[in-house]
Amino acid sequence: xxxxxxxxxxxxxxxxxxxxxxxxxxxxxxxxxxxxxxxxxxxxxxxxxxxxxxxxxxxxxxxxxxxxxxxxxxxxxxxxxxxxxxxxxxxxxxxxxxxxxxxxxxxxxxxxxxxxxxxxxxxxxxxxxxxxxxxxxxxxxxxxxxxxxxxxxxxxxxxxxxxxxxxxxxxxxxxxxxxxxxxxxxxxxxxxxxxxxxxxxxxxxxxxxxxxxxxxxxxxxxxxxxxxxxxxxxxxxxxxxxxxxxxxxxxxxxxxxxxx
Amino acid sequence: xxxxxxxxxxxxxxxxxxxxxxxxxxxxxxxxxxxxxxxxxxxxxxxxxxxxxxxxxxxxxxxxxxxxxxxxxxxxxxxxxxxxxxxxxxxxxxxxxxxxxxxxxxxxxxxxxxxxxxxxxxxxxxxxxxxxxxxxxxxxxxxxxxxxxxxxxxxxxxxxxxxxxxxxxxxxxxxxxxxxxx
Numbered sequence: 001x002x003x004x005x006x007x008x009x010x011x012x013x014x015x016x017x018x019x020x021x022x023x024x025x026x027x028x029x030x031x032x033x034x035x036x037x038x039x040x041x042x043x044x045x046x047x048x049x050x051x052x053x054x055x056x057x058x059x060x061x062x063x064x065x066x067x068x069x070x071x072x073x074x075x076x077x078x079x080x081x082x083x084x085x086x087x088x089x090x091x092x093x094x095x096x097x098x099x100x101x102x103x104x105x106x107x108x109x110x111x112x113x114x115x116x117x118x119x120x121x122x123x124x125x126x127x128x129x130x131x132x133x134x135x136x137x138x139x140x141x142x143x144x145x146x147x148x149x150x151x152x153x154x155x156x157x158x159x160x161x162x163x164x165x166x167x168x169x170x171x172x173x174x175x176x177x178x179x180x181x182x183x184x185x186x187x188x189x190x191x192x193x194x195x196x197x198x199x200x201x202x203x204x205x206x207x208x209x210x211x212x213x214x215x216x217x218x219x220x221x222x223x224x225x226x227x228x229x230x231x232x233x234x235x236x237x238x239x240x241x242x243x244x245x246x247x248x249x250x251x252x253x254x255x256x257x258x259x260x
Numbered sequence: 261x262x263x264x265x266x267x268x269x270x271x272x273x274x275x276x277x278x279x280x281x282x283x284x285x286x287x288x289x290x291x292x293x294x295x296x297x298x299x300x301x302x303x304x305x306x307x308x309x310x311x312x313x314x315x316x317x318x319x320x321x322x323x324x325x326x327x328x329x330x331x332x333x334x335x336x337x338x339x340x341x342x343x344x345x346x347x348x349x350x351x352x353x354x355x356x357x358x359x360x361x362x363x364x365x366x367x368x369x370x371x372x373x374x375x376x377x378x379x380x381x382x383x384x385x386x387x388x389x390x391x392x393x394x395x396x397x398x399x400x401x402x403x404x405x406x407x408x409x410x411x412x413x414x415x416x417x418x419x420x421x422x423x424x425x426x427x428x429x430x431x432x433x434x435x436x437x438x439x440x441x442x
Contacts, residue, residue: 007425008393013366014374015294015394019302022289026303027281030310034281037311039272039318125415128408131384135419156415 100175100232104151110258111153112167127154133170138193144184148177163241165251175231182229186210205256206230226252230259266323281310288334294390295338305341309334331405335387342383377427385420388413
């Protein structure tokens with residue numbers, strides 16, 4: 001307890017140590033911009049706020065959906081034969097065939113959440129986006145390539161002072177990108193990273209999988225981690241500290257079955 | 261914050277907004293500086309945030325919430341800045357932090373360790389740590405600013421502290437073999 005309080009104090013002292021006054025040049029520069037800029041209506045701001053946190057891939061999907069709706073509405077209202085011959089079926093764009101099976105909306109139904117947790121599993125905390133992606137990775141390790149990263153979710157399950165479980169999934173734009181990410185994450189759990197021991201037996205999850213035991217994540221000396229990939233999704237089920245190995249495996253199997 | 265000043269600025273009064281900007285800039289800059297760990301980047305973040313505040317003020321439903329609302333805009337701008345920083349070659353300025361005053365309560369070694377570890381944190385965790393440990397905001401207040409559930413704020417702070425503490429402990433351990441610690 002004292003150790004924690006000491007660390008909190010150190011953190012506070014360190015954060016107190018920094019600039020407290022905004023140089024006026026920055027404020028005046030902003031006010032120059034303000035002078036040349038009009039205010040926006042509330043509705044427009046609200047609409048933009050919906051887009052501001054979207055990842056590029058999601059934005060492309062939303063924009064595509066909007067265009068499809070616009071075309072459908074046009075055809076419904078104006079009719080398909082106005083102005084020339086009716087539309088002909090177009091071939092599937094190649095980018096669509098390359099896109100992965102899963103989308104960001106699938107993540108909450110694949111990982112264990114408060115809404116879908118089986119009896120006996122209670123979700124204590126959740127993490128999203130980049131913050132979730134980075135949780136299983138070593139601080140200070142080589143950075144993961146996020147160019148094709150779309151979204152990630154993580155939940156902590158049955159957490160106590162002595163252990164618990166984690167359900168985690170990261171989504172990439174394509175299966176190829178997920179394959180690269182899977183290789184990186186597996187590597188980071190092995191001798192190049194956390195130095196966990198990799199099981200010689202393939203756990204047989206998804207398209208490719210691996211399992212590890214040992215110290216990792218800077219929490220407990222004993223952990224068990226299942227990592228696997230299904231198409232454009234990389235998944236993990238983890239037991240930390242005082243965990244039941246059978247429970248970790250059943251969380252992994254549950255998540256894997258939800259990808260089928 | 262003076263509610264009527266906010267309302268005047270919401271109606272397009274630039275003079276009122278100028279007074280508002282000067283009243284709020286120190287706090288916004290200080291938070292940006294701590295999240296971004298760079299004086300000029302914090303200045304840029306402040307500049308962009310003030311412009312967005314002006315442009316988006318009509319969307320602020322409750323003028324008494326301007327502080328939380330302005331932090332929300334600032335944090336988003338900081339996320340953008342950090343994303344851009346990551347695309348560039350990483351440049352570490354461990355010491356001195358621009359504008360910093362040496363604090364005798366923490367050793368130089370501890371400051372270096374914290375600085376290095378903090379820069380490794382995801383932007384979302386940086387923001388949560390600064391809002392709690394520098395601004396002393398409560399978890400619900402931080403959740404409102406970051407627009408995430410309270411449990412998520414709690415876990416972000418937990419993971420950030422875990423990483424910071426682990427980095428400090430790792431630095432404190434003697435090196436036993438090439439590039440690794442015991």
